[in-house]
Amino acid sequence: MKQKNQNLIQQLVSGLLILAVIVMLGWLSVRYNVKQDWTYNKRNTISESSRLQLASMSDPLRMVAFAYPGSPERATVQYFFDQYSRFKKDAELLFVDPSSEPQKVKDYNISFAGEVVLEYQGRRESLRTLSEQSITTALQRLSYSGEQWVVFLEGHGERSVAGSEDQNDYNLFAQVLQEKGLKVQPINLARTPSLPDNTSVLVVASPRSALLPGEVTLIDNFVKGGGNLLWLADPDHEPGLTAVAETLGIEWQSGYAVFPEYELLGTGHPGIFVALDYPAGPVTRGLSEVTLFPLVRSLTAKPDSGWTAQPMLQSSEAAWLEVSPMDGSSVVFDPEGGDIPGPLDIGMTLTRELPEVDPESEEEASEQKDTDTADEEAPAKTRTQRVALIGDADFLSDASLGQLGNQQLGLNLVQWLASRDAQINIDVPKAPDTHLFLPTWATYLIGIGFVIVLPLLLIGTGIARWVIRRRR
Structure with a gap:
């Protein structure tokens, strides 16, 4: 009898424990929501x-x-x-x-x-x-309340954003920028001799002909006034804009960058630059994709220019700048002939701090100056001016934008120049194809298998089992 009571108590305790576990699991399922995505x-x-x-x-x-x-x-x-x-x-x-x-x-x-x-x-x-x-x-x-305009210089053979059919133009890149909430506008300074006041970023994409002196002055004044600039310069054409280069404290080096590791990378040409990794910087931070640049030039930054220069795209030490014309793929490093050894800076960012101009604060400051009992001046507010320079304009063209990480780098450049740092490296990739497309013969094969072969196998199996049982 005693053993029976002990068994009953054990069963009752076990039942209460099981009930407690069920209640606890139910409470946890209501209190916490856990989801696991095992899809491709x-x-x-x-x-x-x-x-x-x-x-x-x-x-x-x-x-x-x-x-x-x-x-x-x-x-x-x-x-x-x-x-x-x-x-x-x-x-x-x-x-x-x-x-x-x-x-x-x-x-x-x-x-x-x-x-x-x-x-x-x-x-x-x-x-x-x-x-x-x-x-x-x-x-x-x-995410952004104001209108941010990305203005593309045109009229001198630059890459167009006006919807042309030339694969060397920037039609697709302009479309991508508009999808991100940026306004895109081409401007011909010879026709409209002023840059819009709401210009957030000015893009100079490798002019093929020289700008007029007045146009160069307008761009130079824009930079001196704190404007943000993206300057892309192909090695096929002289960059020009000497006054702007002096203001920025940079020098474009004439020639074609040569990358002897092109055979290992399989690019097919020693002048194609493949950026496999990037120096630490605000534009390329978190960028893990490889970028591809067809035919590039290098540039240097002068010391004590008032700008903070930071490499953005840099070659290996094995590369060099070929100053003589490239004929096919047979190029040899010739330091006596003026070739410049690597590593080369293919891309660079420049920043400097400028006082933030506010008309209202200027009025208040002038009134404060006139008073004899002026308090100690508060520290002036500053803002960061940003410039990006790359020795190639092809990587953002319609023909090259979709290759590897070119689009992401282009977006990062403009987002950074427009001070939209929170948007850098935010680009949602398109989902992989969810549909299965089969050739006609495969469709017929599956249909015959399910409609004819599989039913015949089931019927044959049934008949075989019936015959076996009859013989027994």
């Missing part, structure tokens, strides 16, 4: 770039979806919202029924059911199709 390429989790973008947005984010109740669009919106809200807890989702709230449809300027509006800091972005790339790109545009 983490398809159901937003990329690191999107997570970085969300981390840079300190204010609440709101997603307003105009979709009918029970429609498949609502499920799609909920799917993407769940992915983003996992990494931004103050994100909010609001569904609006277009049929019952026509005033909201009018206020948000909605064109059709299924449209989604993102709201951040009072600004809005409308999306007609949902994907991680479209959502994160829209978030990038929402």
Whole structure:
């Protein structure tokens, strides 16, 4: 009897422990939400770039979806919202029924059911199709309130952004910049002899002919006044703009950079520069992709120029600058002939601190000077002027932009020059193909296998088993 009671108590305790474990697991499942994405390429989790973008947005984010109740669009919106809200807890989702709230449809300027509006800091972005790339790109545009203009110099054979069909132009690069929320504008200084006041970055992409003296003066004054500049100079043409180079304290070296390791890398030409790694710097920090530059030149920075120079793209010690014309691939380092040994600086960034100009503060300062009882002056505010220089303009052309990490480097350059540091290295890659395409013969083979062969095998197996049993 005693043994029976002990067994009963043990069973009761075991049952209570099991019940406690079940209750605890239930409480943990409600309290904590754990998700694991085992799909290929983490398809159901937003990329690191999107997570970085969300981390840079300190204010609440709101997603307003105009979709009918029970429609498949609502499920799609909920799917993407769940992915983003996992990494931004103050994100909010609001569904609006277009049929019952026509005033909201009018206020948000909605064109059709299924449209989604993102709201951040009072600004809005409308999306007609949902994907991680479209959502994160829209978030990038929402992150900055002011209009930032990237102005491309034209009129001297520079790379055009005006929609030409020449593969050497910058049509695709301009489109990528616009997708990131930057405004792109070409300018011919001979026709419009002034740079817009809202110019955030001026791009000089390897002019093929000399600029007029007045144009050079305009660009030089822009740099002296604190403007940010991206200057790309192909080795095929002299960079010109001597006054601007003197202001920057740099010198473009004439010739073609030669890379003897081209056979190991398989580039096919000793003049093609492949950047496998990068010196530590603000533009290339975190950039792990290889970049490719067809035919480059090098440059040097003068000491005591007032600028802080930092290498951005640098060759190995085995490279050199060939000062004589390159004929095919048979080039030999000739120091007596003037060839310059490596390592060579192919790209460089320049920065300097300038006083921040504010008209209101200038007025206050002048009034303060007139008073005899002036307090001790507060430290002046400063801002950083930024310049980037690269001895090649081909790497951003339509023909080369999609190669390796060229697009990412180009984006990093402009984002850094526009002081959008939080956007550097945030570029969502397109998802790999989710569809399986088979040739016609494979489709027929699968169809015959499932419709004819597999049923015949099942029937044959059944008949064989029936015959075996009959013989027994």
